[in-house]
Amino acid sequence: MGELLLERRVGVIGVSEGLGYALAYFLLKDGAHVIINSRNASKLEKIKNTLAKYGKIETFVGSMDNEKEIEDFFQECKKSLGGIDDLVITIGGYVEDNIYDPKGLDLMINSQIKTPIKIISSGVKFLHEGSTIMMVSAMRGIRNALPNQLSYGIAKAGVAKAVEVIASSLLDKGIRVIGIAPSVIDGNFQVGRNWKSMRKLGDWKAPPEDFASVMSLLLSERASWINGVVIPVDGGAFLK
16 A cells, blocks of 8 residues: 555545546555545446455446535545545546537536535535545647537536636635646556557546546646646647
């Protein structure tokens, strides 16, 4: 067990088998205690069973799209971990659409902006001075838009602005709010593989480990002076 996040209690909401799974792994390896959330109970159990040997990991099943489930999640943090220090929201979703048929607008705004803001609004009272909230934007939300990513790009741009606004709101509480902007998270996470051999600098796609390892570092005391910004994590893909 590492000491980067020793005994930090971290809640990860919206866990996938890619980024969320990888993040739980790195958090545990860095010494954190973790509670992971998804609406898929079997997925959570699979992740927990695989990662339990690395540290304390708990699960909470729920879609987090109503106030009761959100409140129940934070109460479970108190029950199973004794509280929560850091909150990471990795709720995903991807829809391609354009200005001629903005079919994904409601879905993307709801999943990427509305639900995370509701979670943070309810969760602030469970956090404390020194806590960190992390959100996930995207490179296409902060740089070089694509015409077939209307709703996705707008929503991810909104996430980046939300990081800034919420951080300014929580300065007096001593709570950081930060984000990352990945390029393309490629595939699912697998424990123990040589993931660095799967990409090279400048590649547009990279395995989830590349992004999750940065996220774990950003939650640590070493990154405590980073606040209110979204960090691009693209391996230099936008330099091309």
